Amino acid sequence: MSSSRPTIRDVARQAGVSHQTVSRVINGSEDVLPETRAHVEAAIEQMGYRPSAIARSMARGQTHTLACISPNLTDYTFASVIEGAETEARQHGYFLLSSSAADPEAFRALVDELVGHSRVDGLIVINPYADKRYEYIPRNFPLVFVGARSHDEGINSVSLDDEKVAYEATRHLLSMGHTQIALVTGPMEEDCSQDRAEGYARALQEAGLEVDPTMIIEGDWSATSGQDALLSFAEQGRVPSAIFAQNDRMAMGVMHAARDMGIDVPTQLAVIGVDDMPLASYFDPPLTTMRQDMPRIGQEATRMLLDILQKKNNEPRQLKLPAQLVVRQSTLDKGGD
Amino acid sequence: MSSSRPTIRDVARQAGVSHQTVSRVINGSEDVLPETRAHVEAAIEQMGYRPSAIARSMARGQTHTLACISPNLTDYTFASVIEGAETEARQHGYFLLSSSAADPEAFRALVDELVGHSRVDGLIVINPYADKRYEYIPRNFPLVFVGARSHDEGINSVSLDDEKVAYEATRHLLSMGHTQIALVTGPMEEDCSQDRAEGYARALQEAGLEVDPTMIIEGDWSATSGQDALLSFAEQGRVPSAIFAQNDRMAMGVMHAARDMGIDVPTQLAVIGVDDMPLASYFDPPLTTMRQDMPRIGQEATRMLLDILQKKNNEPRQLKLPAQLVVRQSTLDKGGD
């Protein structure tokens, strides 16, 4: 008679068994007579019964939901990590709640809702070190950081191998014959900016070149900051022959400024970025970059979290993923032609 | 003694009241003596008690969670809608579960999990008409479509006023003195592509121009398809003086192809897009486009859904949002100079 959704008991009544037997059937228990099972399944089918996820969570004490907190949801790199994480989570029967927290206060509130109120079983945090937000996360809660300082061995993290990626990017410019290689970094308070700066320095040093601090400008990941960086070099009267921008957006800003200033890329200025963002191959000229596999990072973070939840692996791990050099037209062999 | 989270009863015991009184306090009921309230709040504070969202959902029969299903999470337009929706949802104490469903089968499975298993109270679906996926959604479930055919008056939807936006874009090109205006559409099975084609046609007709079918090419929203479109026109030997691409990515493809073919934008070919995607102002030349406010669309969709849940408004509504012309350098006055 009830117009609302049928429960396990309704099904039981219909099938002439106890509600517990129905529970066994929907949970795939072995201990059910094939015939009984058939009856129950018929009743389920007939009544259109679907178990309530909430009731299950209640009884089992777990939500089968993970959360991912990101500075925002629209940045391509973040969105890609989230998509990778979501796909992996769903594959294992979990859901992913993705939220954005622009500032530490929003982050704190979010963590309280999510973790404090037991809304999720585990947490993935993207860019936790951009500010001090990581301090708000309760200890002992299943947690994986993405893009975090991989130096800290007490926590689980998945990130690009920033030092190595920067090293390889710089090596690429060196191999093209460049010796005046400038660097445009992300915010230096972020660990990955620091790590990438270190990789850059190591490559130069190994090549017997000095690291010139005036050849390093701090940006903020935006195209505008890349633009500004090139302007700064020009004002100093010292335009390098090559620039390594720590992400593609800033690289694009550099190229944009170069165009405005009548500097030809790549003949007068070589540019390499990091990410391989969409349309990087459509830039003018198409951008050489270190491609990182963001969905993979999200996927690995989710796997790590799931492992923790299933107590498979309790050792904190720091996973560093590689990037792949994609040579396009924004870098060119200086020796050649 | 128990090492696990304190419950409402633990707090009650500590405060020397019944668990119901604790419930009243955490729910902000008026009917509690200030003194009693103080005791309870002290106990809550002291024990670090936080209500369980799951138990609440169980008892109240609602999850305070909404879901948003999108073809993917990385496309800038989708991600922006989701971010707008998530922000609005959180502002009202709701959470947003965003999932991607690439194909109808994945969509069906997702709806079953989300709606069938009562995981969420309401649903936002982005681009439901890309295929027949909308058929899988149960009737009477709180639902809002985004980017849907607004012609259907039986459903709730929020979308761009596609016909009008296309009309205005075309008008802009006309006002620049163009008479040979080509159109690159999205997939014609999507309603917004059709609507935008209609707006284009109306503008031409009002200007006394004929709609030439050979000047209309169907793309798939990708930059590549924009590129191909211009190549097709060239092969036909009929390169128009202006192109209206139904999104920025295709517009960028058109400009890229033009560069390769030695066609100068904007002097030989004017290009206008739709979206105002990030970096549109960094293209070469910077792209003229119809800017749409995607976060706003997500926000309005969420409001609509929340209204439905609170039974404030049961009349199906179709909300159409405007776009704003942003003139940059990819279109230029033909008469001018």
Place this chain on the structure above:
DNA sequence: ATGAAAGCGCTAACAA
């Protein structure tokens, strides 16, 4: 192989 009883942590309805 199946069933009965208890409980997950909260809210709702009623009583006092």
Place this chain on the structure above:
DNA sequence: TTGTTAGCGCTTTCAT
């Protein structure tokens, strides 16, 4: 104003 009694729809014992 406060407390008592029942659930919400499931799972988890423990019997049978």
